[in-house]
Amino acid sequence: xxxxxxxxxxxxxxxxxxxxxxxxxxxxxxxxxxxxxxxxxxxxxxxxxxxxxxxxxxxxxxxxxxxxxxxxxxxxxxxxxxxxxxxxxxxxxxxxxxxxxxxxxxxxxxxxxxxxxxxxxxxxxxxxxxxxxxxxxxxxxxxxxxxxxxxxxxxxxxxxxxxxxxxxxxxxxxxxxxxxxxxxxxxxxxxxxxxxxxxxxxxxxxxxxxxxxxxxxxxxxxxxxxxxxxxxxxxxxxxxxxxxxxxxxxxxxxxxxxxxxxxxxxxxxxxxxxxxxxxxxxxxxxxxxxxxxxxxxxxxxxxxxxxxxxxxxxxxxxxxxxxxxxxxxxxxxxxxxxxxxxxxxxxxxxxxxxxxxxxxxxxxxxxxxxx
Numbered sequence: 001x002x003x004x005x006x007x008x009x010x011x012x013x014x015x016x017x018x019x020x021x022x023x024x025x026x027x028x029x030x031x032x033x034x035x036x037x038x039x040x041x042x043x044x045x046x047x048x049x050x051x052x053x054x055x056x057x058x059x060x061x062x063x064x065x066x067x068x069x070x071x072x073x074x075x076x077x078x079x080x081x082x083x084x085x086x087x088x089x090x091x092x093x094x095x096x097x098x099x100x101x102x103x104x105x106x107x108x109x110x111x112x113x114x115x116x117x118x119x120x121x122x123x124x125x126x127x128x129x130x131x132x133x134x135x136x137x138x139x140x141x142x143x144x145x146x147x148x149x150x151x152x153x154x155x156x157x158x159x160x161x162x163x164x165x166x167x168x169x170x171x172x173x174x175x176x177x178x179x180x181x182x183x184x185x186x187x188x189x190x191x192x193x194x195x196x197x198x199x200x201x202x203x204x205x206x207x208x209x210x211x212x213x214x215x216x217x218x219x220x221x222x223x224x225x226x227x228x229x230x231x232x233x234x235x236x237x238x239x240x241x242x243x244x245x246x247x248x249x250x251x252x253x254x255x256x257x258x259x260x261x262x263x264x265x266x267x268x269x270x271x272x273x274x275x276x277x278x279x280x281x282x283x284x285x286x287x288x289x290x291x292x293x294x295x296x297x298x299x300x301x302x303x304x305x306x307x308x309x310x311x312x313x314x315x316x317x318x319x320x321x322x323x324x325x326x327x328x329x330x331x332x333x334x335x336x337x338x339x340x341x342x343x344x345x346x347x348x349x350x351x352x353x354x355x356x357x358x359x360x361x362x363x364x365x366x367x368x369x370x371x
Contacts, residue, residue: 008169010056011068015173016180018049019075023184030185032081042080043087046072050092066149066166070115071177074141077119078128079181089116104152111148115141129186134178142171203253204260207274212282215272219286220334223327230327230334231285231293232341233271235263235300238319238353240279251311255318258309266300282341290326290358297322297356305354319354321345330359 022045030042050069057067069092076084089112096108118140126133146167199211207215219230237259244252256279263281267273271283271293285293301322308315323345325331331340344359351357 007056007066008068008165011053012169012173012176014052014056015049015068015071015177018052018072019177019180020184022046022049023181029188030080030084034080036083039080039083040087043076043084046076046080046084046088047091050088051095054092054095068170068173070112070141070145070170071174073112073115074119074137074174075177075181077116078123078137078178079185082120085116085120089113107148107151111144114144118144129182134175134182137178138171138174141174142167145170201260201275204257204275206260206264206281207272209274209276212272212274212276212284215274216284216338219284223334228287229285229289229329230337231288231290232325232337233283233285233293233297234276234323234341234345235281235283236321236345236349237279238321238349243316243318247311247313247316251316254311255309255316259304259318259320262303263300266296266303270296290324290329293324293326294356294358297324301354301356321348321353322356323348323359324356325359330361 022042025045026038026042030038032039034042050072053067053069053072057069072088073085073092076088092112093109096105099105119137122133122137122140126136146163149163149166199207199214201208223230237255240252240255243255256275259279260275260281263273263283267283270288271285273281273283275281301320305317305319308317310316323341323343325337325340325344327334327337331337340359344357347359348355348357
């Protein structure tokens with residue numbers, strides 16, 4: 001009896017450690033919508049945990065092996081869907097029959113299949129994160145486990161001794177496994193939301209300067225393997241300070257929101273749009289030729305200049321200035337792209353604003369595309 005206690009404790013310890021490590025391996029929670037390869041790897045990882053549990057099993061009677069191999073099946077069916085559930089279920093069945101074919105093996109086969117199908121059905125019909133769903137799945141699996149022990153254990157005394165240890169352990173381990181995986185998943189989802197919010201500008205909803213810098217750094221690293229056209233468009237609202245001074249900061253904020261909306265509609269999915277601070281915005285175009293960005297920038301300029309911005313008390317006409325730089329047409333080094341685009345923007349301001357200017361190493365030859 002003492003051996004059963006220790007072996008069950010080893011099973012529970014392995015389960016908790018395995019699920020914790022498994023939860024930490026993926027930066028995103030595993031769901032039924034995860035990529036197929038991710039779900040396959042999840043199923044293989046759960047299979048390894050189950051097979052390790054079967055290596056730490058105890059033989060309560062000749063040919064009767066007791067462990068908690070079914071708990072990874074519950075986790076797979078509860079969180080991962082059909083693919084990981086099928087993988088871990090098949091792995092357990094194949095390994096169990098490789099150890100011998102008898103009543104215990106066939107009973108174990110039926111038990112694992114029933115756990116997989118029953119858990120999948122319960123989760124499909126009930127909210128997955130609700131405690132009542134946890135409880136129902138755990139009670140269902142524990143009841144099946146007790147039924148299996150009642151079928152395969154030959155003596156009433158042995159049955160009571162084993163069930164007094166294994167059944168509580170089965171219930172507790174199933175509950176803790178679901179709880180650990182759920183908490184790790186919720187933590188990952190919360191961190192993902194916070195990370196996304198940390199990269200968004202609170203006022204306009206565009207990417208902020210931090211997100212822009214991270215994206216640009218990643219872009220430079222990708223260029224090492226795949227050299228392609230990179231175009232940077234910098235944008236500045238003309239005379240924005242006068243708006244705040246005349247109409248107040250609330251009006252200025254409303255202008256920024258409407259301005260960002262017009263940029264978003266004009267750029268769509270073709271570029272990486274961000275607000276870099278104040279009235280300054282930028283768009284990074286990856287793999288888009290400069291010849292296509294120039295007319296798009298001019299369209300953005302017209303979209304802003306030709307339609308007044310609506311405030312509570314007035315309609316406010318505004319314009320914006322645009323600076324363009326391209327790697328490697330105007331800027332042979334990618335690190336020069338930002339200062340070169342800023343220089344072109346400054347040139348647009350100096351030349352009268354409300355225009356698109358393409359950077360040139362010789363400032364006198366910078367090209368304006370204002371019509």
